[in-house]
Amino acid sequence: MKITVADVEHVARLARLTLTVGEKELFAGQMDAILGYVEKLNGVNTEGIVPTSHAVPMENAFREDITKSSIGLDKALANAPDRSGSFFAVPKVIE
Amino acid sequence: MNIFDMTIHELHTALKGKQVSSVEATAAMLQRIESVEPQVGSFITVTPENALAAARAADQQIARGECHLLTGIPMAVKDIFLTEGVLTTCGSRILNNFIPPYSAASWEKLQDRGAVLLGKLNQDEFAMGSSNESSAYGTTRNPWNLAHIPGGSSGGSAAAVAARQAIATLGTDTGGSIRQPASHCGCVGLKPTYGRVSRYGVIAYASSLDQVGPLTRDVSDCAVMLEAIAGHDPKDSTSVDTPVPNYSANLKSGVKGLKIGLPKEYFIDGLDTDVQMAMDAAIETYRRLGAEFVDISLPHTDYAVATYYLIATAEASSNLARYDGVRFGHRAEADGLLDMYTKSRSEGFGVEVKRRIMLGTYALSSGYYDAYYVKAQKVRTLIMNDFISAFADVDVMLTPVAPTPAFKIGEKINDPLQMYLSDIFTIPVNLAGTCAMSLPAGFSASGLPIGLQLIGKPFGEETILRAGYAFEQATEWHTRKATI
Numbered sequence: 001m002k003i004t005v006a007d008v009e010h011v012a013r014l015a016r017l018t019l020t021v022g023e024k025e026l027f028a029g030q031m032d033a034i035l036g037y038v039e040k041l042n043g044v045n046t047e048g049i050v051p052t053s054h055a056v057p058m059e060n061a062f063r064e065d066i067t068k069s070s071i072g073l074d075k076a077l078a079n080a081p082d083r084s085g086s087f088f089a090v091p092k093v094i095e
Numbered sequence: 096m097n098i099f100d101m102t103i104h105e106l107h108t109a110l111k112g113k114q115v116s117s118v119e120a121t122a123a124m125l126q127r128i129e130s131v132e133p134q135v136g137s138f139i140t141v142t143p144e145n146a147l148a149a150a151r152a153a154d155q156q157i158a159r160g161e162c163h164l165l166t167g168i169p170m171a172v173k174d175i176f177l178t179e180g181v182l183t184t185c186g187s188r189i190l191n192n193f194i195p196p197y198s199a200a201s202w203e204k205l206q207d208r209g210a211v212l213l214g215k216l217n218q219d220e221f222a223m224g225s226s227n228e229s230s231a232y233g234t235t236r237n238p239w240n241l242a243h244i245p246g247g248s249s250g251g252s253a254a255a256v257a258a259r260q261a262i263a264t265l266g267t268d269t270g271g272s273i274r275q276p277a278s279h280c281g282c283v284g285l286k287p288t289y290g291r292v293s294r295y296g297v298i299a300y301a302s303s304l305d306q307v308g309p310l311t312r313d314v315s316d317c318a319v320m321l322e323a324i325a326g327h328d329p330k331d332s333t334s335v336d337t338p339v340p341n342y343s344a345n346l347k348s349g350v351k352g353l354k355i356g357l358p359k360e361y362f363i364d365g366l367d368t369d370v371q372m373a374m375d376a377a378i379e380t381y382r383r384l385g386a387e388f389v390d391i392s393l394p395h396t397d398y399a400v401a402t403y404y405l406i407a408t409a410e411a412s413s414n415l416a417r418y419d420g421v422r423f424g425h426r427a428e429a430d431g432l433l434d435m436y437t438k439s440r441s442e443g444f445g446v447e448v449k450r451r452i453m454l455g456t457y458a459l460s461s462g463y464y465d466a467y468y469v470k471a472q473k474v475r476t477l478i479m480n481d482f483i484s485a486f487a488d489v490d491v492m493l494t495p496v497a498p499t500p501a502f503k504i505g506e507k508i509n510d511p512l513q514m515y516l517s518d519i520f521t522i523p524v525n526l527a528g529t530c531a532m533s534l535p536a537g538f539s540a541s542g543l544p545i546g547l548q549l550i551g552k553p554f555g556e557e558t559i560l561r562a563g564y565a566f567e568q569a570t571e572w573h574t575r576k577a578t579i
Contacts, residue, residue, distance in 0.1 A: 055528020
């Protein structure tokens, strides 16, 4: 297996990251080494084994469908980098 | 005796007996923090005014005769716990301005009992690391030897206890992040069973593995802290509705007849000699106390690190998608929305976080999902089954916490795979979802602490605390103090 700089660029795009040329080269080598290491899992026979997504066996956690108070607009927006009235403001999306 | 050297139970006795007030105790801790912090760097934020105000409130509570075991006790929590009105960075630049609108459930429970918050503790960025070197706020140093790492990711939580900057602390453990720093700093650290403690208000790293737990000077304090934070929380749908035992009440029943398993995969060639010697001595101590030893096997141990670094990074890449500069945290100057996401994230995240997001995104990406992520989830099942089978024959397991004592700052920073492999003995417990504790069990020839790991059955915290208490009564490792 060989992780190329092009692979790194593709994954970075998916992850919404921009990397410097140095970071791309660094990550290509390191991801290659780490993914090479995890290849050892191919040596485990997992036929018929059910995947575990969660350590505690648990069904859905239901609660009564009742309205409760929330933290409110001012607290919710207190950390907003930019605010417009009762909204989070972001750069214009549609021209 | 210095106030800052006290345990929770010692300070509680002094508070209750009115020999000292919480304000005096808190002031003593703040002074201690000021004097050793330049060397250790355990804290990201110290909150003296809030602490003294909370201490005054605690003193009033005590004056009214309401003195819970934690009332007026000065503590600190890892910066991963949301604390209403107090800066919470999670060790990251991307949250360098984040003031949470609410508090983590676990911290709130301590606060409700009158605990005093001294400040927020340093950690690896987003809890990703084993050495505290990935923090955006400087590397915490090991109080036993400042050239060495304190462990991670709850490095500040362990160092603060070892340097007596807090009486007790909270940390989180996703792959060993409470136990490994506790081991490296010579304190007690417990990772509860998944679901035992609410994760509400704890910044998420890998949601199927993260768990909250205490770091303390001794096992009694650990039991008191766990009692306070454990329990079902409707706000964390993965918290389990099982009664919380009175952990402190059952500490003294001893270990006579207790069956302790020694998994052969954890006692490998190449284990550090000092660590091996500490384990041998611990086994001898338990034998003398009447415990029985059983040789067991956890055959899939060798696959745990690979499994962990696929599952944890996949979950992390998804959890960390929320840092986009829209609602909180750092927002970069940008042309348009997509550019804003990308620039905010790239400026805000450090290199280890980027590396793990990249690995996780790769493992979840089209064409690789089954080969990496689903495969790892299947191997996780086999690792869990190993524990279920082995626990049919034993009550607890005894293993080292880490293959070596604390390594030097800078030693592994350029080799992420070597860094990941240092978590080999702690990671399987998170994958299996069960509980484990690190407790002081000796020192290396160069004077660095060595921890012993006791692994319990799911919701078997009572048993490992009892076994830990028996060991502590028979040894004096936990009484030694870092000379700082």
